[in-house]
Amino acid sequence: MQKSSIPKKNQFGFYEIRLESIGGLGANVAGKIIAEAGVVGMGFNGSNFASYGSEKKGTPVSSFIRYCDEDQPIRINSPVTEPHLLGVFHENLAARIPITAGVKPDATVVINTDKDPQKAREYLRLAGGKIFTVDAIKIAYEEKVRMNVVMIGAITRAMEFVDKEVMKEAISETFGKKYQKQLEANLRGFEAGYSQVEVMEFDEDGRFPVISFKEVQGDWGYENAPIGGVIVEAGSSILKNNQTSRQGKIPLFHLDRCIHCGMCETTCPDYCFSFVEKEDSKTGKNQMFNEGLDYQFCKGCLRCVDVCPVEALTEELEAEHEIDKITIKL
Ligand code: SF4
Ligand code: SF4
Structure with missing residues (x-):
């Protein structure tokens, strides 16, 4: 087992990661792999869970990972509100939900995009921090793998303190049993994500404000939903954005x-x-x-x-x- 210490922690002793994605891109599995690498391979204590709706594809998904020291118990099971690392699997999400909420100017952001870090910073309106960009969809297309392994490669590079070989072992553990034939391609996708990231660091220059985290509340809940479960939003309308x-x-x-x-x-x-x-x-x-x-x-x-x-x-x-x-x- 590799040994390394966690470089940054919040007041509760955790290094926290939030992955923002849509259903179908594999952020849920990516979260599990990243958590497993930290716990099994690096000897941290850790946890992971994801939040998503009933649809299988296309709707927002968040995955949360926490690392802490081996001897620290984990008694928090709430979403990560102020991540040390934010992983953005689908850049268009920024137009739909506040994915950068709670991201502080000393945080690290890894984004799947064909933009360079300068343009990605403008696009996400980040107050500051370290931005890693990787064209994960393009790499996944070339390597014939899902883009989540490419993103894991880029995130491993950005985290620095989780060993690359340990992450590859966690990928092999997850995909090796079920998809043995695809394992080699998945590891190639991981390596490509790891090596093809571009990075830039930005000081907090006052151009964009830090957005505080606020839980997104749906318009309808148990107190005000129409009787009979009527869906009041038109499925196909001029307002729909797919x-x-x-x-x-x-x-x-x-x-x-x-x-x-x-x-x-x-x-x-x-x-x-x-x-x-x-x-x-x-x-x-x-x-x-x-x-x-x-x-x-x-x-x-x-x-x-x-x-x-x-x-x-x-x-x-x-x-x-x-x-x-x-x-x-x-
Ligand atoms: S145009 Fe319609 S059928 Fe074609 S990809 Fe888009 S949603 Fe699917
Ligand atoms: S209308 Fe044109 S694009 Fe559509 S199926 Fe027919 S040939 Fe193809």
Whole structure:
């Protein structure tokens, strides 16, 4: 067992980590692996739990990890409000929920993004601290692994005090039994995350304030929910924003290949496509023409890619396309 001491602790004696993600990216498993590496491999005492809703994919997930000295009991089971390290698995979450709440200017932030640390700091509006950026989705795509192992690699590099080999052992322990064939690729993904992070440190220069942690309360609770469990928010409406449900891939529309058959329109669960009636220059008759999709509503399920008979929709990495430019604004 490796021995090392925990470099920073709060007033209760804990080093605390919070992972912010969406369901489907593997933050829950990542939290378990990081906690296990600290406890089994480094000899700390530790705990981990996650908080998520009933949906399997696409909705916010937080995972919390605490490390303390071996002989200290853990009697706290509440969410981490002021993390020493914040891991952001999906950068678009910042537009939806206050993921940086409680992050102090001496904290470390690890974010999955194609932005450099300077731009990531601006995007997250961080007061200061150390920022590590890694394009985890792109690496995961190249290595054919899930992005959580890439993020674990970047987080291990940022933490410094948990041994890299210990973390690899925890990954092997988790994935080795169930997914032996994939283990090598997972370890490659981990190494790539570890080595490809970019880092920059920012002083607290007053440009952005520290946001205090406040528990996000839902609009409806047991005291005021409508009788009968009626859902009062429309599932599909102009106000809906599904962008945070995407996991790095988009359907890209190629107008020049499209035969306007409408298969994508009838398949898409979120009515993303825009068809307009126009005169067909060949027949002189009016026909519905596909003008593309609005990415505000697209959750990246890629069903439309599967059904398109002429490859007018292709599966692409979101980070490689300026999709705002091809988004139809309603
Ligand atoms: S399924 Fe393909 S060809 Fe048919 S309308 Fe959609 S994009 Fe065009
Ligand atoms: S990937 Fe295609 S089918 Fe799925 S939500 Fe987006 S546009 Fe609709």
